[in-house]
Amino acid sequence: MERGDVNSRGVPEYWRSLDELADSPAFRRWVEREFPGLDALLSSGPTRRQFLRFMGASLALGGLTGCRWPKETIVPATRQSAERPPGAAVQYATALERGAVATGVLVTSYDGRPIKIEGNDKHPFSRGKTSAWMQAAILELYDPDRSPQVLQRVGQRDRPAHVRRSRAELENFLRAHFERLRGTGGVGLCVLSEPSSSPSLAQMRARFAQAFPQAEWYEYEPLSRDNERAGARLAFGRPYRTHLHLDRADVIVSLDSDFLMTHPAAVRYASDFAARRRPDASNNYDCNRLYVLESGVTVTGSVADRRIALRASELRAALEQISAAVVARLGPSSQPGPLAGAGGLRPLPEKLVASIAADLCAHRGRCAVVVGPRQPAEVHALAHWLNGLLEAHGHTITFTADPDEQRPDHWTALGALVRRIDAGQVDTLVILGGNPSYDAPADLALDRGRFDRIATSIHLSPYVNETSLLSDWHVPQAHILESWGDARAWDGTLSIVQPLIEPLYGGLTPIELLALLTNDRLTSGHDIVRRTFGELFDAGHDRARLWEQSLHDGVVPDTAWPTETPTLQAFSLGSAEPATGTELVFAEDYSVYDGRLANNAWLQEWPDPITKLTWGNAALLSPADAGRLGVQRNGDILVIEAAQSSGASTSVRIPAYVLPGHAEDSITLPIGYGRTAAGAVGDGMGVDVSPLRRSSAPYIAVAARVARTGQHCELAGTQDHHAIRSRVGDREEQARIPVLIREAELGHYRAHPDFARHVVHEPAPAPLWKEKEYDGHKWGLAIDLSACIGCGACVLACQAENNIPVVGPEEVRRGREMHWIRVDRYFRTADGMQTPGATPPVPSTVAVVHQPVTCVHCENAPCEQVCPVAATVHDEEGLNVMVYNRCVGTRYCSNNCPFKVRRFNWFYNHHGPYHPRSIRTGVTPLPVVRLPRADLTEIEKMAYNPQVTVRSRGVMEKCTFCVQRINAVKIKARNEKWPTIPDGLIQPACVQACPTEALVFGDLNDPQSRVRRLHEHPRAYELLAELNLKSRTRYLARIRNTGAGHDSDALPGNERHGERGT
Amino acid sequence: MASVAPEIDNTAEIPGRRAELITGGLGFTGVTDTVAAVWERPQPPRAWYIAFGISLTLLGILGAMILYLIVNGVGVWGLNNPTAWGFDITNFVFWVGIGHAGTLISAILFLFRQKWRTSINRFAEAMTIFAVMCAGLFPGIHVGRIWLAYWLAPLPNQMAMWPNFRSPLLWDVFAVGTYFMVSLLFWYVGMIPDLATFRDRATSRTKQIIYGLLALGWNGSSRHWHRFERAYLLLAALATPLVLSVHSVVSFDFAVSQLPGWHTTIFPPYFVAGAIFGGFAMVLTLAIPARELFGLKNIITLRHLENCCKIVLVTGLMVGYAYLMEFFMAWYSGSPYEGFIFRARAGGPYAWAYWTMILCNVGASQLFWFKRARTNVWLMLAVAMAVNVGMWFERFVIIVTSLSQDFLPSSWDFYRPTLVEILTLAGSFGLFFTLFLLFCRFLPMVAMAEVKTVLPQAALTAERHPHEHVPPTRAFDYNPDEHEPPAS
16 A cells, blocks of 8 residues: 555655545544554444455355466365355365464355354364364454554654555565564574464474574463473473373363363363263163363363362362372382372361272373463472373373473573563564553563563554554564464374465465565465475475365364373472462453454353353452452452562452352453454453562462452443342252253163153143144254263354354343353352351362253244234244244343243344444444444455345344254255155254263154164253243253262252252 | 302202202203313313313324334333343233223123213213324234234235234234224214204314214204114223223233233233223313313213213222232142242332332322312322323233233343333323313213203103103114103
8 A cells, every 4th residue: 555655744645545645644544543543443344445355355266267266176075066156155275273283173154254153074183173262263253353464653652553454565665674684593583372282383483494594483362271381291201292082081180170061172072071971771771970160160170070179279179189189099009109298278178189080090091180371380290190090091082292392481481582682682573463562460560561672563463453453563463264283282293274365454364474574475364374284294295185174174184193101200398388368369361362363253252151241351259259359249449459579569440250069269350351452342341450460479469458449330240140030039040950950970860861851740741732733844953961061162152153243341231142052050058058158168069061042943842922013923833933024123032031042132133332443433324313334344244154144133043953954954965866864964053063962953853863862861950841842852861970988078969959840 | 170150969869859860950952052062162271281281292202202212123222032022012001001991981881771871971081082093003013013013913915824823922913903983983973963053153164064074964953863872872882891901902912921920810800900900090081170270060960970980990909809819819829930920020120110019009099088189189180190100000010010020030031111112101191181172172072962861851741741642663772761752
């Protein structure tokens, strides 16, 4: 772009359009005053030219010959014939990477427009399944806030302005600048990179090191698993990567590890775990047992058979207790181990320790002790040692070599860089991705002062974020769905990352930027990846064929790292007494991760699986602590001060959320919120807790002071709204949970396999008229509550598939979220919701239960008969369908729906008036009368699934069992004259995403279908069956395997079995 | 009581003697003069202007709120996912209930030969019409796509598609629609002789033309009277079942659903009793200031008011009984959901609304056991106001508490109205009172012709001339207890 050049006085010499006038210094000053640091963003936006560019690209990909596309060959993992009719969906295999670990996915594309992400069944860590954040990547691709322009910071340091630059100008600058650096061998040149598993990036890094031998390269990410590496180094002498084989584990003891949710291999682990949670007669009531010891309540903890709430800093002592008990049982071991003995602290009751140790010893070789990444290296080492003792190594736990053994851990690396900057030794800093100015701990913050010490800084980033605003150059980064690349899974399996679309905003990938810096012969990502591929696979392979095969399958065969068998060595545990005072645990946020996903409205509105909070974070604390602090209700604002050696104190004000089951004297703080330059959606949502973080204690710290401020803010949660809470209601909720979510102890279930059908007396009423019989297909769903871990992937999969709008925090507070499927979460306690502040603190027996609820497609649908205009009716296959065109919006159907799964469009909801984008950028032509609305940009419209109607204002909507998917298969079956539709071929989005296969869909008239067998399963029950709804969804009761001899803290509610009737 | 003329207490029951319904010795002319004076005076009282100004302002607010609603969507109200109905349907049921008393007074009391009804039936009917208009407004504007609200009507269309006749909302459309039509006809037909009186007394050409048109050429001939009385009787017979049906059908909106707290067979009689209760309270609320303001105290006497109070007392007891019975049924049914919703009403987050309802409906009307309360207009007014408030809260409690806490606790959510809803409710009172004040000013507030028939003179005439020829075409007599049919 040649626009916006300024002369020495900062005045445009001439202007040709109003846009250019808008770049005038006066206007810029005004913008700067109004929106400090955001002027560049505000005066940009997708231009007509960009729109035409990507529309052209779309056409090109649609099978026509384009002018740019055919330059690079994409071999798609197509599931259909070579003729590609317009409007037909095509799937391509690629991979999504986060935290240097990739998971393979298939991306559905319509006419060159990717709209939906599914798991790749050929990928070992997806196996066809996805997690919530993977589903949400589509929305990020079409985010209009992504950076469209190269920006250069000009003007004084204290009053910077950003000028848009063309790609050519950037390249000219880089060529000149790095030519000069090449002359000095790269003295003063530093690179700060996000960790990556990409072999191409590694190759480019090697070339970079060759070109600039004096340059330094640092890797940093705010959430790292470096403690695991350090632990392995301590136990084995070398860092190893640990692999769990949960399908082989009978007993799992997890310490602060959320391996079902936040682990890079969580999708696979969840699937393996759930495979052992479906006990019935056919598998001789096989069920694993999970003990979780943790401070907060995680998804993993919520599905534990026995969950023990302990302060995170006491887990080491707890593990020492368990180890000692195991040693006592097994006798002295010959293997070398920790040299120091257990400390004085014994947080676990002896009886519990004895039962865990007995359980572990009884399942030697079939058990695993898992430690989470927050725990210090010593705890990991101790767990390795214990696992060795329990013969888990090689069975339930295997090891591979760490991909980069030599690298320092992330905090050390960032610290080293900061020290160099402070010493004035950094002349040029290239930041590849990431956002260290926002997410670095307080003592290592890459703030304005540190940037001032760097002569030239270049930041590659998909957004103009906090770091970009401080850098001299901002270079837009291409989205992973626009990029060529490669990445490795947790076990090393290589995937090729292929683009689904031409970069919408012309971004670069890290390897392409490095190619520019090193003056590489190759400039395109595709060529670089192919070159790496060629280097990885020697001439012995048929490389071209392998390449095409790998692109098609989404995995390169046989690229997993070989399993290694490390040997334990003696190590010293050192002494570490947990500090006194309230501990602060910095947790990865389930929705925004470390903050990088903050501008993703789907994820912002996605309810946290445990707290059900949306659009922000809160300080999670136990009811007892809340009582001590005087927190009356969720949303009371706390002030938390960090303990630090220097005099200055930093404090953070954050609303409290009282989380039953949370450990006492401990506060969990999810990171990643309170962004200031995330974009229109993410800015100002939640509270940034990184000022409390220190690199010395990045995960578990101690608060100097926690106090209530007396202020209050209403949290945007989708469940447990405070105002509706009452003593009567709480009692009733506790009474209803065992009826709604039927559970039994494994032993009880074995004795009474059909216990779930006898919780409520459900007389089968004789029909008053001849009821409709469904002789064709009869679609139904089964939900196995024993397998469901509550991860919420179904919620986002449904949102992406069905064009479900985002309404914004204000509307969520009103109770108007639009999700068609939700995961209900209940806390069950024996003694009501409040755990009294008992001293000494006892392990809390709170149980968390999850229940996905969506339209159950009742055959006797209460919604249908009350609709005055017949807008909701049954189809011939028993689907309760919603005719949007006919709906006038009386909402009577919703009132009469016992599951409250219907969702009403209170406004025009695609950027409704309370969507953050509308609030920030919406226009109101009639300000008094009309609420603000930001129209959908052309780019945002591309994210919509063309197979699903976008609902208008005033219309009711609800789950359709993804009728568009059913019809697509039925049309194909008829055209190709299939005799039957194979079971499992039709999968609604939620079913397809579910990592644990807790949701199963199919034809109930097919006697062989999985769903039919599950409907007939002894554990199956109908929710609210006493209403005679004849629902098409059945739940399978949840089984808990707490083990015999633990009657004292048996699940509340189980003893109520059979008591309650209607 | 700051009245100009001393109040004449005609409430005493003296055995063997009928209390006079019209006091002050008003004869036929006196009645006409008193009623017509309201219309004939050149300026309405200052209080009328003040009231009209307030009402018109509220009406303007209603218009603004509806415009705001249509431009933005139903989201401007505070409704949410479990509570998809709130103020909108509460107001609808409230206004339909108000609309009950008018037709009850004119039709049922007419058939039961309750002569005291003649003094209050006209404006009670007017109240009905306006209340039903207010009521009809809410289902119309509460739908998501207001511009398609007409799809609820069974109109022929290119889809050859009828509305869903199984839906109680459709029954509502018919029930309220029919009720409105019949009430309007009944009101208008009953008014024709009085409109003719206004026509005859009109002092300007415009008035003559307007009232002349409205009077439909009434000339007071026996033939006209005959036809009129036939029609009136028929309409009364038609309207009577409607009084019972309309609120029964409105109650089906709830009773036919399966929501705990809604799904109960007690609703039709309970709603009808409640509607009569609320309707009579509104009659009192309107009658007491009106008779004061327009000097109608001799026509709408204390006795009339006392009778209304008695009905309020009786129906209030019925409503109280229904409240008790709901709890009993909830317990006796054994349904945990039903049991909970009643516990939640009394002790949950909306307990304040529930207890307001109990206090206003069951508590306040108990004052009417005492004659002193039934004859003190200030107390009457206070109780009537309380009942109006209580009956509004009754509907609010039924709708909102049941919706906000139904089967799955995960969905429970609190509903709180927005300012828009509160102003819309206030605005609907503006619509009601604007229409009512216009009615007071421009139409005969009291059924003059009917009042004359209950004057002692009317009966005396017949008795004084027992042999006077009675036209044989008079097949029925509207005073059968005082007129023996002529021997053939």
